Amino acid sequence: MKKLVTAACALVAGIAMADGVTSANTVGYNEMSPRVNTFELLGFQYENVGTPTGAIDLNSLLKLDGVTPSTVDNMTTQAAQIQIMTDSGYALYYYVCDPYDEDPLVDDYIDLDAWCDADEILVTEGNAINAGVGFWFKVPTAAVSGTPKVTFKGQVIDGQVETAVPANIFKIVANPFPTAMGLNEVTVEGIANPPSVDNMTTQAAQIQIMTDSGYALYYYVCDPYDEDPQVDDYIDLDAWCDADEILCTGTQIDAGRSFWIKSPAAITLSFNR
Numbered sequence: 001m002k003k004l005v006t007a008a009c010a011l012v013a014g015i016a017m018a019d020g021v022t023s024a025n026t027v028g029y030n031e032m033s034p035r036v037n038t039f040e041l042l043g044f045q046y047e048n049v050g051t052p053t054g055a056i057d058l059n060s061l062l063k064l065d066g067v068t069p070s071t072v073d074n075m076t077t078q079a080a081q082i083q084i085m086t087d088s089g090y091a092l093y094y095y096v097c098d099p100y101d102e103d104p105l106v107d108d109y110i111d112l113d114a115w116c117d118a119d120e121i122l123v124t125e126g127n128a129i130n131a132g133v134g135f136w137f138k139v140p141t142a143a144v145s146g147t148p149k150v151t152f153k154g155q156v157i158d159g160q161v162e163t164a165v166p167a168n169i170f171k172i173v174a175n176p177f178p179t180a181m182g183l184n185e186v187t188v189e190g191i192a193n194p195p196s197v198d199n200m201t202t203q204a205a206q207i208q209i210m211t212d213s214g215y216a217l218y219y220y221v222c223d224p225y226d227e228d229p230q231v232d233d234y235i236d237l238d239a240w241c242d243a244d245e246i247l248c249t250g251t252q253i254d255a256g257r258s259f260w261i262k263s264p265a266a267i268t269l270s271f272n273r
Contacts, residue, residue: 029153030178032256036148037141039083041210043134043174043258046154048125055128056154058082058093058115063153066146067139069097069113072120080143082115083136084129085172090136092118095143132161132271134172134258152178152256161271165263174258177273180251183207183218183240190267194222194238197245205263207240209252215260217243218252 027049034040046061047054070079075094083090098109099116115123139148161176175181188205195203200219208215223234224241240248253259261269 026156026158027154028156028178029151030255031149031151033147033149034137034139036139036144039136039138041134041172041258041260042137042150042256043176044129044131045152045174045176045178045256047131047157048128049155054155054157055130057125057128058123060125061152061154062115063151064095065149065151067095067143067148068145069095070143072096072099072109072116075116075120078140078142080139080148081137084133085135093123094118096120131157132163132174132176134174136172150256157273159272163269163271165261165267165269167266168262168264170260170262172258173261173269175253175255176271178255179273180255181253181271181273182250183248183252185272187270187272188220188238188267189270190265191220191238191263194220197221197224197234197241200241200245203264205261205265205267208260209257210259216252218248219243220263221245 028046044056044061046056048056048060064080067080075096079094079096081095082093084093093115095113096116097113098111099114099122100108100120101110101122102108110122112122117123117127137150156178157176163173165171165173191205194205197219200221204219204221206220207218209218218240220238221241222238223236224239224247225233225245226235226247227233235247237247242248
């Protein structure tokens with residue numbers, strides 16, 4: 001689970017736009033080592049280089065090392081897998097050898113190690129996903145051929161990323177940038193009067209960040225404490241606090257990671273770098 005490199009390399013690439021104007025785009029990558037046979041919450045943090053929509057597909061974004069691709073016949077039990085939350089459940093993807101490019105019944109497979117969908121079809125740009133989307137990731141023991149390593153690569157987003165969170169539904173949201181962030185660097189829109197710390201566990205918007213032993217809990221409140229809540233040294237501020245009612249400082253969201261969020265009201269999270 002230890003993060004090896006964050007934004008380890010950045011290159012400036014000149015991209016020619018349709019109107020002839022050249023735009024400088026920062027392209028980079030970062031790496032992490034996932035635990036074996038354990039579901040972890042990761043997140044999309046790059047966009048496709050020079051693409052107007054910005055969305056990127058799994059085979060452009062993710063590179064796996066130390067992981068052996070499964071055959072499509074055994075992918076549900078032996079392949080590294082990704083689960084992306086949808087309105088009705090999860091979309092499943094698997095890291096395989098020889099995925100199909102159209103209809104698996106035609107046996108038109110591709111000689112390639114790559115991500116495919118649950119229908120054994122190669123993931124292409126038509127399956128592109130935006131930065132800020134979180135997902136579950138797992139490498140089963142059967143797929144390990146060395147020290148597993150995930151490399152994310154693409155174009156770093158220039159500007160703001162907004163994520164809508166519906167009311168009263170847990171949603172997975174990712175840090176859309178390849179650098180760690182603090183929760184109070186993220187702007188919350190849609191909560192005019194957050195609850196006090198006394199009612200935060202039942203009335204506040206909450207975030208759950210996965211740890212090695214469970215989840216760290218955070219709440220969006222008014223007047224959090226800045227040190228010891230027993231001293232009653234609160235701050236006149238609407239902000240995220242931890243489970244001990246202390247104002248969040250420093251960083252809580254690592255690059256390439258995502259988290260659960262639930263709010264009693266529909267809100268928008270604005271990430272900016």
